[in-house]
Amino acid sequence: MDSNKNETAIFANGCFWCSEAIFQKINGVKEVKPGYIGGKTENPTYEDVCTGLTDHAEAIEIIFDNKIVSYQELLEVFFATHDPTTLNRQGSDVGTQYRSEIFYTTKDQKEQAELFVKTLNEENIFEKRVVTKVTEATTFYFAENYHQNYFNNNPEKSYCAMVISPKVKKFEKFFQEYVTK
Template sequence: MNLTEIETAIFANGCFWCSEAIFQKINGVKEVKPGYIGGKTENPTYEDVCTGTTEHAEAIEIVFDNSLVTYQELLEVFFATHDPTTLNRQGNDVGTQYRSEIFYTTKDQKDQAELFVKILNQENIFDKPVVTKVSKASTFYFAENYHRDYFNNNPEKSYCAMVISPKVKKFEKFFQEYVTK
C-alpha cells in the first residue's frame, strides 16, 4: 500500500459513540478514534466538553485508504447517518458539542465538503437547510480510553442497544456496498 493512499478525515455529527460504530464498519477505514476538536481549551476531558463551555465538538478521526473508500463516500455516510439540519443538536443530545461540522485536513477535502453541502441545499435533499459547518482542522484531542470502541465493548448498555444498534443496522442496510465483509 502506498502511503499517499492513506488519509485522515474528521467529522463531528453528534455522539461520537454512534459515529465510531458506523464508520468502523466501512471497508477501507483503517481506524476510527473518538475525540474533541474545534474548541479553545487545551487537552479537554469528556466532563469539560459536556459543559459546553470549551467550544469543542465530539468528533471522530477516521484514517482511511482512499484506494478502497473515497472521501466522497465518507461524506455520503456522514450526511446519511445524522441530521445535518439541526443546530447544536442530535436527537436528545443538545449542545455545541453535538454540532454537525466537517474538519478538513486538505484543500481537496474542503472543496469536496463545501460542494457537497451546496448540492444538498440546492437540491433541498433534507427539506431544510443543511447547517453543517466546514472548518479547517485544528488540534484533535483523543477521548479517554473508555470511549474508544464503546459500542463493541458495551453492547449490553441501554444507550448502545436502544440508540446505536438501530443506527448501525440502518447503515448496514442502506450502505451494503461499503460494509466490510
C-alpha cells in the first residue's frame, strides 16, 4: 500500500443517506459519494434499484487519506453504525439493496475486511452472527444528484431529523477521536 496516496473504500450498509452523513464527519475522509454497486444492470437508477431486481446495493464510495485515517478505522465505524447481523435489512428498510457488504478495492482491504468479520464472529461481539459479505468491487454507479450530500442539503426533511440526525449524533459521541473538528 502506497502511504502517500488516497484510497477508495466502498461500503453498503443500508440507506446511503445515513452512511454518507456519518462518513463525511471523519477526519481524513476527502469525499463520500452515494451510489449503487454489486448488481447486473448498467447505469441503474434509484427507482431501478428500489425494485430489488437489479441486485445492486445502496452504497457509498469513500475517498480517504490513509495517512490520517486507516481502512481499519473505517471498518470500525462501518460495523458500529449499522446492524451487520440482518440479511437484506436495516431497520425498516428491507430488500437486497439494503444489505451489509464490503466491496474491497485492494487485496489488503480484502484481507482486513475478512479478518474483521471473522474476529467479530469469533468474539461474539454481536448477539447474532455477522452476515456482512466481503466482495471484490465492481462498477460503482453514482446516485442521482438529489441523493448527493442529502443530509446536509435537507436537514428539515423528517427522515433526516428523525433517522439520520440521531445516528450522526451517536457516531459523534462514540467516535469523538475520528470526527473532523
